[in-house]
Amino acid sequence: AAYMALNLQAHRRWQQRQIQMHITVAIPTFNRVEKLKKCLDSITSQSLDSDIQLSIAISNTASSDGTYSYLSNLEGPDGRYFVTNKIGTDTHCNMGSLATTIPPHADWVWLMGDDDYLASPHSISIIHEIINTTQTPDLSFVHACQARRSTRSGNMYENEVLKLCEEFGYHEMLGWFSSIVTRKDIMTEALENWQSRIQERQWEVSAFGHSAEMLKLLHDKQGAFVDYPLVEPQDDE
Secondary structure, three states: OOOHHHHHOHHHHHHHHHHOOEEEEEEEOOOOOOHHHHHHHHHHOOOOOOOEEEEEEEEEEEOOOOOOHHHHHOHHHHHHHEEEEOOOOOOOOOOHHHHHOOOOOEEEEEEEEOOOOEOOHHHHHHHHHHHHHHOOEEEEEEEOOEEEHHHOOOOOOEHHHHHHHHHOOOOHHHOOOOHHHEHHHHHHHHHHHHHHHHHOHHHOOOOOOOHHHHHHEEEEEOOEOOOOOOOOEEEOO
């Protein structure tokens, strides 16, 4: 019901536009091949409108659990997959590798953990709809709600990203990277900056390095999110 409520008049508007939006789901992966498979299943089974072009970017630089073999044989329709797949021991270069794996012609990028999954078959369509429905022409960030924490109200919130952080919490907005959807140029710059920090201080890799880089680039830009369940961790903890 909440998904239908989101439609309003937006569906008719974007059908009339007949302009495809290219959304890439970007996944850094490391030694979680079985969870990666479930993550990818949830993405490839999405119900998409004709004006959405979906691609999946995956970077694996050091896995030793069968991920390399799995990705070597990964096939998809219409050149959907963009994959960097290496055998190595450098566990500190995956974010920079992911930044260069994201296709340059993408419009928006959803950063996704390999141990998470899309909670609705309409998750990507809803993100697409939020982008097209927002009253903000220069929207740069969308927060994808975690399913178990959503009240399913369908309410949309729009503001500068820093003000969203001040109202709802910094970690609420930017802490869990499977909730982060940004314009492509912002995503690649944030990943590259995070990679630089990791290389400079490999002995002190923060779990929230991505959110610090995102806030630097997004604090004064417009963001939005809808209280609707879109993404979920595979683990119960």
